[in-house]
Amino acid sequence: MSPWIQAYEIDHPLVIAGPCSAETEEQVLTIAHALKNSDVSVFRAGIWKPRTRPGGFEGVGVIGLKWLQRAKAETGLPMAIEVANRNHVELALEHDIDVLWIGARTTVNPFAVQEIADALRGTNKTVLLKNPVNPDLSLWIGGLERLHQANISNLGVIHRGFSTYEKTKYRNQPEWHIAIEFKQKFPEVPMIIDPSHITGKRDMVFQVAQEALDLNYDGMIVETHHSPDKAWSDAAQQVTPEHLKQMFVDWRVRKPDDEAEDFQIAMHQLRKKIDEMDSRLLEVLGKRMEVAEEIGKLKKAKNVSVLQSKRWQEVLDKMTQEGAEKGLGQEFILSIFRAIHQESIAHQEKIILKK
Secondary structure, rough: OOHHHHHHOOOOOEEEEEEOOOHHHHHHHHHHHHHHOOOOEEEOEOOOOOOOOOOOOOOOOOOHHHHHHHHHHHHOOOEEEOOOOHHHHHHHHOOOEEEEEOHHHHHHHHHHHHHHHHHHHOOEEEEEEEEEOOOHHEEEEEEEHHHHHHOOOOOEEEEOOOOOOOOOOOOOOOHHHHHHHHHHHHOOOOOEEOHHHHHOOOOHHHHHHHHHHOOOOEEEEEOOOOHHHHHOHHHHHOOHHHHHHHHHHHHOOOOOOOHHHHHHHHHHHHHHHHHHHHHHHHHHHHHHHHHHHHHHHHHHHHHOOOHHHHHHHHHHHHHHHHHHHOOOOOHHHHHHHHHHHHHHHHHHHHHHOOO
């Protein structure tokens, strides 16, 4: 566990919770007191709200920082807010905010991240970096590196999902593999899940948070409102304090490993089977690409275009149906066969362009 998380003296994953937006002083205090003496370690509230289009509620601004100061004094909970520029940082430090996070829209802009890093240089505050809106691992890593180079010692990242043009059951696609790859590159950096923004629906928050706990995440940030349906922003994804407390009871925290001999032997045998299957998968994929190249030669000889949209849709429909019969999720099947199709096209194009 990271030293800055250990400082909270908890024996459970870190929980940051509070409303999407600070709306009124009464609302902030009501929710903060409702979360006091629970498993919540840090209270969060949006002071400045970056909106996709102008005209919506964009946060109460500086006055909200005063409300957080009072909430901290009355409950003892550390406070967390989002910052998007140097001015936000300076005001947050002036009001002794404990945790600052950089939002997904800001992470995509290296200039903005650098400005924030410079403003926070050498601070002992905890700084959390959300993944960028688009699924770009390099941008996420680059943001972390800029903060690290500013000698900010208490760092963490927030996995809040990624935007997509396709409609799925999620508000923001989790793309778990990207977060897992980030964690593999930086195992010492705490990773926190944001199930509220990933799902966009309060009835899915528990499920996604549990998936993150199963993957050994270090904590979560959950939007919580005493009257969520009346919230001024992101009403559909906020849970009540009572709902959140029930989640604390229902969540299951897994052990990182088990040293028992019978467990280790069984795992070794099962992993050996997985390794053998993976090798066979690669062998089949290699042969499939050989067939794709033969198709490319035929298309070249007959001057036929590489992309055959009707055929491609037939493949997708067929594989989705067969996948469902084998208990495989539609999104999983689509992601696999889109990758295979793209690789097949690359092989065919190489054949067609070859002189």
